[in-house]
Amino acid sequence: MTRPKRATIVDVARMAEVSAKTVSRVVNNEPHVTEAVKTRVREAMRALRYHPNVAAQGLVRSRSYLIGLVYEKPSPSYVVELQKGALERLHGERFRLVVLPVESVTEREEEIIALLRSAALDAVLLAPPASDNAALMRELRDGGIPFARISPTRLLGQGPSVAMDDVAAAQEAAEHLVTLGHTRIGVIKGDPSHAASDARLVGTMQALATAGIALHPELIEAGLFTFDSGLAAARRLLALDPPPSAILAQNDDMAAAAITAARECGLHVPEDLSVVGFDDSDISRVVWPPLTTIRQPVQDMAYRAMDMLLHMLKGEPEQGDVHLAHELMIRRSTAPPRAD
Amino acid sequence: MTRPKRATIVDVARMAEVSAKTVSRVVNNEPHVTEAVKTRVREAMRALRYHPNVAAQGLVRSRSYLIGLVYEKPSPSYVVELQKGALERLHGERFRLVVLPVESVTEREEEIIALLRSAALDAVLLAPPASDNAALMRELRDGGIPFARISPTRLLGQGPSVAMDDVAAAQEAAEHLVTLGHTRIGVIKGDPSHAASDARLVGTMQALATAGIALHPELIEAGLFTFDSGLAAARRLLALDPPPSAILAQNDDMAAAAITAARECGLHVPEDLSVVGFDDSDISRVVWPPLTTIRQPVQDMAYRAMDMLLHMLKGEPEQGDVHLAHELMIRRSTAPPRAD
DNA sequence: TTGTACGCGTTATCAG
DNA sequence: CTGATAACGCGTACAA
Numbered sequence A, B: 001m002t003r004p005k006r007a008t009i010v011d012v013a014r015m016a017e018v019s020a021k022t023v024s025r026v027v028n029n030e031p032h033v034t035e036a037v038k039t040r041v042r043e044a045m046r047a048l049r050y051h052p053n054v055a056a057q058g059l060v061r062s063r064s065y066l067i068g069l070v071y072e073k074p075s076p077s078y079v080v081e082l083q084k085g086a087l088e089r090l091h092g093e094r095f096r097l098v099v100l101p102v103e104s105v106t107e108r109e110e111e112i113i114a115l116l117r118s119a120a121l122d123a124v125l126l127a128p129p130a131s132d133n134a135a136l137m138r139e140l141r142d143g144g145i146p147f148a149r150i151s152p153t154r155l156l157g158q159g160p161s162v163a164m165d166d167v168a169a170a171q172e173a174a175e176h177l178v179t180l181g182h183t184r185i186g187v188i189k190g191d192p193s194h195a196a197s198d199a200r201l202v203g204t205m206q207a208l209a210t211a212g213i214a215l216h217p218e219l220i221e222a223g224l225f226t227f228d229s230g231l232a233a234a235r236r237l238l239a240l241d242p243p244p245s246a247i248l249a250q251n252d253d254m255a256a257a258a259i260t261a262a263r264e265c266g267l268h269v270p271e272d273l274s275v276v277g278f279d280d281s282d283i284s285r286v287v288w289p290p291l292t293t294i295r296q297p298v299q300d301m302a303y304r305a306m307d308m309l310l311h312m313l314k315g316e317p318e319q320g321d322v323h324l325a326h327e328l329m330i331r332r333s334t335a336p337p338r339a340d
Numbered sequence C: 001t002t003g004t005a006c007g008c009g010t011t012a013t014c015a016g
Numbered sequence D: 001c002t003g004a005t006a007a008c009g010c011g012t013a014c015a016a
Helices: A009-016 A020-027 A035-048 A054-061 A076-090 A109-119 A134-142 A166-180 A195-210 A227-238 A252-264 A298-313 B009-016 B020-027 B035-048 B054-061 B076-090 B109-119 B134-142 B166-180 B195-210 B227-238 B252-264 B298-313
Strands: A066-072 A096-102 A123-126 A147-150 A161-163 A185-188 A246-249 A274-276 A293-295 A327-329 B066-072 B096-102 B123-126 B147-150 B161-163 B185-188 B246-249 B274-276 B293-295 B327-329
Touching: A009 A020, A009 A035, A020 A035, A054 B054, A066 A076, A066 A109, A076 A096, A076 A298, A076 B076, A076 B096, A096 A109, A096 B076, A109 A134, A123 A134, A123 A298, A134 A147, A147 A298, A161 A298, A166 A185, A166 A195, A166 A246, A166 A274, A166 A293, A166 A327, A185 A195, A185 A227, A185 A252, A227 A246, A227 A252, A246 A252, A252 A274, B009 B020, B009 B035, B020 B035, B066 B076, B066 B109, B076 B096, B076 B298, B096 B109, B109 B134, B123 B134, B123 B298, B134 B147, B147 B298, B161 B298, B166 B185, B166 B195, B166 B246, B166 B274, B166 B293, B166 B327, B185 B195, B185 B227, B185 B252, B227 B246, B227 B252, B246 B252, B252 B274
Parallel strands: A066 A096, A066 A123, A123 A147, A147 A161, A185 A246, A246 A274, B066 B096, B066 B123, B123 B147, B147 B161, B185 B246, B246 B274
Antiparallel strands: A096 B096, A293 A327, B293 B327
16 A cells, blocks of 8 residues: 655765765765765755665675574573563664574474574574574574574583583572471472473482482472473372472472462471472562572573674674573572471 | 575576576466476475575565564563464464564654664564554554554554453452452552553442442552562552552552562461452462452464454555453452451 | 775566 | 566675
8 A cells, every 4th residue: 555665775865966885885884984975965864764775785795684582482481581681682783683482493393494594594592492402503503694502401512602500500409408407309390301401400419419318209290391380290299198398390480380289288388398499580589488599590691692692793703601600599488397 | 704605596597497587486386387397496496405585585575574573661471472472373474573672662762763664674563552652653654564553542543453441351350359348449550651551540440439439549559560569569558557458450460469568468368468460471370379360361462463464464454453352360369358 | 085887686577 | 388687775896
């Protein structure tokens, strides 16, 4: 219907009585342009409400000014933090963020690779578990598309990454429970396709082994990082005889579910059951009692990863891997076990 | 460094021994191509791993295949739902979603308009309060860029929209409390720049007026749709003498905060204080007790709005406004007031 | 300091 | 049914 043709660089040139190339120079802040000409061109641009055509620029520069963020149905809070960090770094830059949530990286590798190929991305941010996918990374590398990995757990050195130490963090969380006097500790694992789940389990087991505490298989329940999966897992744990006196959930969503499950059983947190989460997402302060959890600086990680990408886009060499510190946030969901 | 030139349409043409235009026809599923030629071209495309260059296509078709989603720091749960719905509809389509969170639409109108102009978006999804911004809509209309509005409250008829009835929903929520026997009801308002805040207040007042209950000004507290703002507001409300026996928060984040504030005061929910939320976001089931709330079909709304956009992009006429039904979800955060 | 010719990869037009 | 040619809007190389 309405197609008010946008002004082009030629229109501006005509109005300012210069050549198109000169306008181009002004637009791109190139040197060798008289101040007088510059202002004349700028006025014309304003008058015509001129904005460069991104498609045309992209065609000649082979740049799309698009950066993709690939992630896979993690908890909402994680996604939000991720986007916040990435967008914060992008503020003021020309690049825009395209969100690419995918069903299952491992199951539909081909489909996702095709998606990336046709999406014309200048760079890609890989969140777990996509950050562990070899085929994906190979494809990006072959295509000459810079990428940064967030919290990878395998194939380190295959690409710049930002991560925290999952093993050490889980260990610290478990030690906290041990120090409080817990000996029967239940674990709710995260999505098995996220390698972080195993890393966190390893850390937990190390802490318990050091303390001489056995972790019976029945005390390890499978979850998927979602509230519902956590609820089911927590119910199974609490149905055990005897039930654990503490539950270590591998993310906050599942920890919140553990609190809910406890309430269903008439149990008080932390008096009857201590609960530890992971991530320090918004949810950790929304529930009651507020969660003792591991602060995983997701937003900072995304910010740093995006920063790496921007540097690479400027032609600078790949940076190495960055490790960000975690922190045990002790709040009110943990306490010594009831003296029986 | 590495720049393995991608195959172009000409490469494919050469390999399949046809002209570039014929390849183009195959790519775009245009008629008038022999099956034999078609398969020959397809094979060449596969062999060369050919993917059309989006920038070049965009240049000739004046399309970017980018759809923007404009929103303003609302609660994380709202953003997630919004994106889910929009992306769900986009699945399988060529268009990609660019997220455009903005600081404050009203304060930085100019900046945002410039952003839109330079972003080369084919269409835009406006979430509140951007969906109420006249300047923004004028700009889009002038630019011939289709847009759809989510939950607008003013300037209706200025553009296709998807909404729910905030007044009726708030009324229903308040009636629920009245029916339970509450007469001293506190309200935590949302961000004043979101017109929904006023609409919901109006609905609440209508319900109370009908029941002959006075809503004292001291019972109306300001919030910003965030947990923290809700916490502060709820604390003020509970410090009143006498405190309200029920709190109606204008979204779930703030309702969750009200529960936390109640716990701080040693109050039990719902025995000592009933709490009603708004949105039925994830958070409503994560907290304890699970929130009685108004189910606002945010995901469906985003899906429908995106659907409208896609239709308009195909040249079909603008659709009218769509209303989606809300639903009062009665859960465990509300009960009759304690008999004094 | 400024301008000209050309090419980026694709599609539309209009012949053949 | 198929192909040659021009155009989309801009940047690069090279002149002037």
